[in-house]
Amino acid sequence: xxxxxxxxxGLAGGTDLVxxxxxxxxxxxxxxxLRRVIPSGIDGTAIGAGTTLAELEADPQIPDALREACxxxxxxxxxxxxxIGGNLxxxxxxxxxxxxxxxxxxxxxxxxxxxxxxxxxxIFANDYCASAHPSxxxxxxxxxxxxxxxxxxxxxxxxxxxxxxxxxxxxxxxxADELITRIHYERPxxxxxxxxxxxxxxxxxxxxxxxARYDDGVRLGLAGVAPIPWRLASLDDLEQxxxxxxxxxxxxxxxxxxxxxxxxxxx
Amino acid sequence: MKIELTVNGEQREADVWEGESLLFALRExxxxxxxxxxxxxxxxxxxxxxxxGTLVCACLVLAAQADGHDVVTVEGLxxxxxxxxxxxxxxxxxxxxxxxxxxxxxxxxxxxLAHSPQPSEDEIREALSxxxxxxxxxxKIFDAVRLAAQ
Numbered sequence: 551x552x553x554x555x556x557x558x559x560g561l562a563g564g565t566d567l568v569x570x571x572x573x574x575x576x577x578x579x580x581x582x583x584l585r586r587v588i589p590s591g592i593d594g595t596a597i598g599a600g601t602t603l604a605e606l607e608a609d610p611q612i613p614d615a616l617r618e619a620c621x622x623x624x625x626x627x628x629x630x631x632x633x634i635g636g637n638l639x640x641x642x643x644x645x646x647x648x649x650x651x652x653x654x655x656x657x658x659x660x661x662x663x664x665x666x667x668x669x670x671x672x673i674f675a676n677d678y679c680a681s682a683h684p685s686x687x688x689x690x691x692x693x694x695x696x697x698x699x700x701x702x703x704x705x706x707x708x709x710x711x712x713x714x715x716x717x718x719x720x721x722x723x724x725x726a727d728e729l730i731t732r733i734h735y736e737r738p739x740x741x742x743x744x745x746x747x748x749x750x751x752x753x754x755x756x757x758x759x760x761x762a763r764y765d766d767g768v769r770l771g772l773a774g775v776a777p778i779p780w781r782l783a784s785l786d787d788l789e790q791x792x793x794x795x796x797x798x799x800x801x802x803x804x805x806x807x808x809x810x811x812x813x814x815x816x817x
Numbered sequence: 818m819k820i821e822l823t824v825n826g827e828q829r830e831a832d833v834w835e836g837e838s839l840l841f842a843l844r845e846x847x848x849x850x851x852x853x854x855x856x857x858x859x860x861x862x863x864x865x866x867x868x869x870g871t872l873v874c875a876c877l878v879l880a881a882q883a884d885g886h887d888v889v890t891v892e893g894l895x896x897x898x899x900x901x902x903x904x905x906x907x908x909x910x911x912x913x914x915x916x917x918x919x920x921x922x923x924x925x926x927x928x929x930l931a932h933s934p935q936p937s938e939d940e941i942r943e944a945l946s947x948x949x950x951x952x953x954x955x956x957k958i959f960d961a962v963r964l965a966a967q
Contacts, residue, residue: 561879568877569858571836581835583882625947626925627874628859751946752860 560584560729562600563632565624566640575641575650588635589731599635599730603687606634615741615760619690622745625752635730637687638698638710639722642777643754644671644681654679655719664794670756673793673800674776679714680794681777683721684754688779690743692771693760694735701729711778721778738762738769740815744807745773757803761811768817775804785809820884824849825893833880840864840875842883843890851891851920862948865921865928866890872928874947891920894927903927906965907958914952922948926962935966 557579561567570576590600592609606612607620607629623629623637641647642655644663652658663671663680671680688707696707702725710730712723724730741762747753758773770782775791782788785808791801821830824847831846838857843849843866853863857876864875867889875888895901900908903926913919922945929936929944936944941962950958 561882564877564879564882565859565874568838568879572857581879581881585882625859625862626944627862627865627872627947628877630871631859631873631877751943 556726558582562588562636563602563628565628565632566636570641573648573650575648584729588633588729590633595735595737597634597733597735599732600633603629603632603634603637613690613694613735613738613741613762615690615693615738615743615762616687616735618743619686619745619758619760622743622747622751622758623686634687634733637685638691638707638730638733639724640685642681642721643684647681655681655714655721657719667796668794669796670754670774671794671797672776673791673797673804674780675713675778676776676792676794676797679777682774683711683776683778683780684773685779686743686745686755686758686773689755689758689771689773690741690760691733691735692779692781693741693743693762693769694738694771695762695764695769696733696735698730699732699734700724701727701731707733707779708781713777736764738764738815742811742814744811744814746803746807757800757807759804759807759811761808761815761817763815763817768812768815770808770811772804775800782808785812818881820880822883822885823887825889831880835879835881837880838876839866839868839878839880839883839888842880843875843888846880849890849892852924853917853920855917860949861918861921862925863918863921865924865948867924867928872925889924891924894923901927903930903961903965907961910957910961910964912954912957912961914950914954918948918950918952922950922958926965929962930966936962 559578561581562584588600589598591598603620646653646662651662672682743760745758746756755774760771762769772780831842833842855861855863859874859877866875
């Protein structure tokens with residue numbers, strides 16, 4: 551692991567990193583195949599970071615929210631390849647970022663999406679950068695109160711993410727030589743993941759809502775609404791959203807999916 | 818770098834650049850142009866192959882990652898003059914328009930029927946959701962899958 555850093559990138563499923571390398575959005579002098587290095591497989595409520603989405607969607611022990619989040623992600627081919635660790639670290643789908651516009655995430659001083667095309671963008675924390683985090687899995691894991699174990703530390707999943715600022719444009723708080731090794735979740739009484747997409751399969755979430763019911767109440771995690779996976783204490787917090795003109799509809803989607811998700815888990 | 822892999826049951830070797838995709842190596846180095854190169858983003862499924870028996874997009878696998886592994890491409894399913902039953906079903910059902918998506922769909926269908934010999938409508942749609950046909954010939958493609966499942 552110490553060999554990572556210095557232009558070296560770890561590669562697992564490759565479903566995000568390979569296209570990013572090809573498009574010149576990520577540079578690497580050297581790639582290290584992590585698949586035989588990082589843990590994989592499911593052991594109770596611990597999930598090896600190298601476990602594929604296809605394995606998770608098929609395992610009846612996995613809570614419904616996470617299984618559905620995996621099942622509704624990408625396509626069968628990509629779920630066969632993509633790992634849960636890589637899924638948490640995937641880059642934004644913001645087209646300005648993907649087309650290498652000099653936006654804030656690329657170190658520039660403007661968010662092109664705010665003034666431009668932003669139909670698929672954020673409704674929370676979108677002042678500096680309006681990109682929306684695409685991970686269905688992260689939304690489910692937020693609701694499932696997950697912790698992330700890395701080669702250096704363990705902590706709540708929410709702590710893996712940060713909002714970008716002038717000093718640091720990263721959305722992930724992970725060292726260059728640090729790898730996610732395992733994810734642990736809390737088993738809920740009941741859980742669900744609901745995802746609004748432009749088509750029924752093989753699309754990123756416009757809004758994804760995960761709900762999980764525990765003794766002390768229902769926990770909610772959202773995809774597609776902020777630059778990072780977004781936790782809501784309750785649906786009332788949707789009133790704090792700051793949608794852009796083109797994303798006002800997402801607030802309605804989040805309200806509707808949130809109500810349905812809470813009802814579905816008996817909350 | 819040199820890689821050694823099993824392709825369609827044969828031991829093969831190829832000299833590849835470290836960043837090269839398995840798809841490029843199959844098409845350009847190993848003389849197997851059946852897997853198609855369209856989006857190179859994992860979005861269209863036209864490069865679908867079986868890697869150690871798992872359906873993947875060959876454009877997203879680095880050739881170096883396939884070193885020591887087993888690959889089956891569309892060329893490995895049938896033989897000249899003896900098409901695979903799934904290929905016969907595609908012909909029979911008229912499930913081919915421009916044909917560019919066909920190899921990927923055939924490989925994905927073979928994978929589906931290996932796991933689920935009598936798939937439901939939902940299973941068929943789910944299993945083929947990663948294979949795009951821009952001629953939009955999906956109805957005939959689903960007919961072909963049902964025919965092959967008989």
